Amino acid sequence: MLSISFCTTAFSQSIKPIFIQDSLKLISSQFKFTEGASVDKQGNIFFTDQPNDQIWKYDTEGKLSLFVGKSGRANGTYFDKKGNLIICADEQNEIWSISMNRKIKVLFSNFEGKKVNGPNDLWIDAKGGIYFTDPYYQRNYWTRKASALNGEKVYYLPKGKKTAKIVADKMVRPNGIVGTPDGKYLYVADRQADVTYRYDINSDASLSSQTLLFKQGSDGMTLDTAGNIYITGKGVDIYKPNGEKISHIDVPEDWCGNICFGGTNRDTLFITASKSLYSIKTTAKGVE
Numbered sequence: 001m002l003s004i005s006f007c008t009t010a011f012s013q014s015i016k017p018i019f020i021q022d023s024l025k026l027i028s029s030q031f032k033f034t035e036g037a038s039v040d041k042q043g044n045i046f047f048t049d050q051p052n053d054q055i056w057k058y059d060t061e062g063k064l065s066l067f068v069g070k071s072g073r074a075n076g077t078y079f080d081k082k083g084n085l086i087i088c089a090d091e092q093n094e095i096w097s098i099s100m101n102r103k104i105k106v107l108f109s110n111f112e113g114k115k116v117n118g119p120n121d122l123w124i125d126a127k128g129g130i131y132f133t134d135p136y137y138q139r140n141y142w143t144r145k146a147s148a149l150n151g152e153k154v155y156y157l158p159k160g161k162k163t164a165k166i167v168a169d170k171m172v173r174p175n176g177i178v179g180t181p182d183g184k185y186l187y188v189a190d191r192q193a194d195v196t197y198r199y200d201i202n203s204d205a206s207l208s209s210q211t212l213l214f215k216q217g218s219d220g221m222t223l224d225t226a227g228n229i230y231i232t233g234k235g236v237d238i239y240k241p242n243g244e245k246i247s248h249i250d251v252p253e254d255w256c257g258n259i260c261f262g263g264t265n266r267d268t269l270f271i272t273a274s275k276s277l278y279s280i281k282t283t284a285k286g287v288e
Helices: none
Strands: 009-011 019-021 025-028 033-040 045-049 055-057 066-070 074-081 086-090 094-098 104-108 123-126 130-134 153-157 165-168 174-179 185-190 195-201 207-214 221-223 229-233 235-239 245-249 258-263 267-271 278-283
Touching: 009 123, 019 245, 019 278, 033 086, 033 153, 033 267, 045 074, 045 258, 055 229, 074 123, 074 130, 074 195, 123 174, 130 174, 130 235, 174 221, 174 229, 207 245, 235 258
Parallel strands: 033 074, 033 258
Antiparallel strands: 009 019, 025 278, 033 045, 045 055, 055 066, 074 086, 086 094, 094 104, 123 130, 130 153, 153 165, 174 185, 185 195, 195 207, 221 229, 229 235, 235 245, 258 267, 267 278
């Protein structure tokens, strides 16, 4: 009799396996704390080692190299359409753009004259506008000991503008964020409340119709072409667009910070987890 083990495989809506647990691969454990995984147009992976103030590159040929040695304490990252790496630089609580020749441009530095809490994660829409989460996590490299703002919120920075606007303020501690390729929905995880919301994205980039999608928060998030939502924390959990949990990827680390699909076919899932970078081959494809 054929037996199927649901503890080692995950299944999509068509009962097609997304991954095999045993295929999880450790790439490197030379870091202090990895975060901010993102993919460029070629499928190369960029990620941060925040305590060491570094950004690393893992290319499609399997080569690991240091990309930037002074990154403004980069946390979350995302590529824009021009191939610039947009980062949450929380050393001075800014949003930066880093070109592939390593030219840095500060895109955002304050909100109404005050430093924000600490940009954590971001997603860029089709217009080039940046949605970013701004939780307050006290860093040992900050001189301040308290927030200058009232609350922890989600902001939108229009392309080419220096002024951001608040688009979501009814959250405790927003963290992971990702939007759908069609620009209809934005998913935002609230780490402290341990929930994930779905918002409708309006034509003016404002958000409406906050909906509780599932009762689990996340550090980082990504999507596949079937609309499934991949979230991080103690391993990786996968949810359908309707909020139904599909499965879980075990990762032998204390915490998984972020995640993205990469490789030339966008079918390999890369996971930044504590001191390490992992990958796992899938039958899914990422949307980035």
